[in-house]
Amino acid sequence: MGLLTIIRKSNHKERQLRILFLGLDNSGKSTIVKRLLNAPDWQEQSPTLGFEIHSLPFDLAHGNDETAKSQQAVRRGRQFTLNLWDIGGQRTLRPYWRNYFERTDGLVWVVDSHDAARLAECREELWSLVVAEERLASASLLVLANKQDVPGAKGLEEVRRTLRLDELAKQRGATVKVMACSAVRGDGYNEGMKWLVGDCERRLYWGSSTMQGTVAVKAVNDEAGNTAPTIAAA
């Protein structure tokens, strides 16, 4: 067993997940990460020149909602520590993205839904990562259609179509979840993260936890009884 495999197993035992935030520059990755961290300075954003790592305690019942956690007993065994990797998306930085792929459990692809002119570029980058990169093949994939608060922003369906997410899910043989969100309004991303962490949990722990069997929820049976990957739109 290689060293990386040992580290990965040990992280999973401690319920640590490695989550990458990727997407074109200006899509809102850092803003979403700061919102998840409940950082008071989430509005003070400048382009990420490299990467930042943050650790986030995350509870599958409540996400990052501290108030809800203090009001209810925390359900044992469904808590995780998320290591969030917020990576700069500028074109000159993209060749370095591949340096971060090792041991990735979940990928959050953030889209600026208002930047119609760059949706095609966004699709090319996403596809070149997810289809060509073996180290991401088994990662859970969440697409956040961000900036829904901006008038004229493309809706969920249009983002899904333009990024050809149905086709992408088929190619990967795994669910792709796409959710609308607005980092400014503060909606969508927490739900998205709950799905992502739940999906990681099902993949990594379902054999030994109460989640066994629920993985079938994500697949649809066609008439011939074959299971097919699904696109789950919120």
Ligand SMILES: Nc1nc2c(ncn2[C@@H]2O[C@H](COP(=O)(O)OP(=O)(O)OP(=O)(O)O)[C@@H](O)[C@H]2O)c(=O)[nH]1
């Ligand atoms: N209106 C609106 N603006 C947003 C939203 N999310 C982020 N922004 C703004 O978009 C700009 C870019 O946000 P960042 O979070 O820095 O984007 P990024 O994806 O981290 O960019 P890079 O680090 O360059 O890759 C900032 O001015 C944010 O305030 C949103 O949901 N709605």
Ligand SMILES: [Mg+2]
């Ligand atoms: Mg950034």
